[in-house]
Amino acid sequence: MTSLLLDHSFEKWNLGSVPKYRLEQLRHWIFDQGCLHWDEMTNLPKSLRDDLARNWDILPMELIRSQGSSDTTQKFLWKLRDGQLIESVLIPATEGTQGVRASRMTLCVSTQVGCAIGCKFCASGLDGLKRNLSTGEIVGQVLLARIQAKRRIDNLVFMGMGEPLANLPALLPALDQILSPKGLGIGARHLTLSTSGLAPKIVELASYPAQIRLAISLHGGDDETRQKIMPINKRFPVEELLNACEAFIQARKKMITLEYILIEGVNDDLKQAELLASHARRLNAKINLIPYNRVEGLHWNRPSIHQIHAFLKKVESGSPPRVTLRMEKGHDIDAACGQLRLREMNDSPQAATLM
Numbered sequence: 236m237t238s239l240l241l242d243h244s245f246e247k248w249n250l251g252s253v254p255k256y257r258l259e260q261l262r263h264w265i266f267d268q269g270c271l272h273w274d275e276m277t278n279l280p281k282s283l284r285d286d287l288a289r290n291w292d293i294l295p296m297e298l299i300r301s302q303g304s305s306d307t308t309q310k311f312l313w314k315l316r317d318g319q320l321i322e323s324v325l326i327p328a329t330e331g332t333q334g335v336r337a338s339r340m341t342l343c344v345s346t347q348v349g350c351a352i353g354c355k356f357c358a359s360g361l362d363g364l365k366r367n368l369s370t371g372e373i374v375g376q377v378l379l380a381r382i383q384a385k386r387r388i389d390n391l392v393f394m395g396m397g398e399p400l401a402n403l404p405a406l407l408p409a410l411d412q413i414l415s416p417k418g419l420g421i422g423a424r425h426l427t428l429s430t431s432g433l434a435p436k437i438v439e440l441a442s443y444p445a446q447i448r449l450a451i452s453l454h455g456g457d458d459e460t461r462q463k464i465m466p467i468n469k470r471f472p473v474e475e476l477l478n479a480c481e482a483f484i485q486a487r488k489k490m491i492t493l494e495y496i497l498i499e500g501v502n503d504d505l506k507q508a509e510l511l512a513s514h515a516r517r518l519n520a521k522i523n524l525i526p527y528n529r530v531e532g533l534h535w536n537r538p539s540i541h542q543i544h545a546f547l548k549k550v551e552s553g554s555p556p557r558v559t560l561r562m563e564k565g566h567d568i569d570a571a572c573g574q575l576r577l578r579e580m581n582d583s584p585q586a587a588t589l590m
């Protein structure tokens with residue numbers, strides 16, 4: 236059985252003699268209606284539905300576990316065709332001012348099974364890279380999460396398992412389907428790619444036509460500090476990374492975000508705050524400060540509230556364009572990327588042996 240969405244965007248579907256207008260009906264059912272059952276596609280002839288059901292299924296994955304937290308962050312564990320496990324996290328937020336409040340839904344999407352980058356704060360890196368996700372496995376996470384949420388997904392952040400820029404050949408066609416009004420119709424400005432800092436890929440991404448957002452996992456103001464957290468810094472040191480960001484910004488005329496996880500005694504001293512503010516000024520970039528979210532098996536800690544605020548104050552005094560302090564949601568459901576998958580593999584030896 237082949238998955239219709241595994242590798243091909245809907246523009247490239249080829250089902251032998253099935254005419255184009257039928258393919259458009261199929262697209263409508265899947266992307267506009269969120270219908271994933273051939274039987275329910277009632278304007279297709281029964282003979283065609285039976286034929287499709289014999290030879291094709293729609294998505295290359297299934298939901299095997301869903302966890303919700305008290306603040307209604309929801310985490311999904313998907314099982315892929317080859318038994319590999321990946322995660323997506325659905326995060327609701329209420330935004331707005333002066334009595335006009337709107338609730339928005341953000342999905343954190345994975346792009347690889349495991350990850351080769353090995354950032355020291357991350358559960359996804361603990362087990363290394365298994366493989367890249369296909370285009371359909373990336374799009375499928377959004378389609379299925381939308382069905383689970385029973386509502387539209389407003390924002391996508393590619394901050395789940397994997398380094399998105401290490402999988403551009405599958406990711407860019409997935410973005411095309413996600414952005415297309417005939418696909419998931421999510422606006423480019425509502426998509427954020429987060430990278431550990433693959434400098435040459437940042438430059439490559441600058442030529443992608445849509446106005447997607449870019450976030451850089453900086454986490455250290457100088458090479459010595461950043462290297463303790465981000466081993467990738469040995470390949471692409473801070474200056475090379477900042478140069479690549481400048482090239483991206485120049486090509487795209489788009490503000491980027493510097494992500495900075497605050498870890499006690501590792502990168503939370505005020506000298507780092509000064510450097511962070513200075514890099515943000517140089518790039519005209521926003522700063523997101525994220526106090527560390529404890530990962531099982533790792534020994535780092537979140538700084539005290541006092542230190543978090545001292546760091547924030549020091550950054551602000553360096554006049555970067557904008558700083559936000561983000562206390563992450565979902566602590567009680569292992570929301571940091573890779574944690575639910577690791578737990579499932581530890582709890583279920585047969586899941587691990589499928590990998």
Ligand code: SF4
Binds near residue numbers: 351353357394572
């Ligand atoms: S933070 Fe992202 S890039 Fe770093 S190890 Fe985790 S998944 Fe990979």
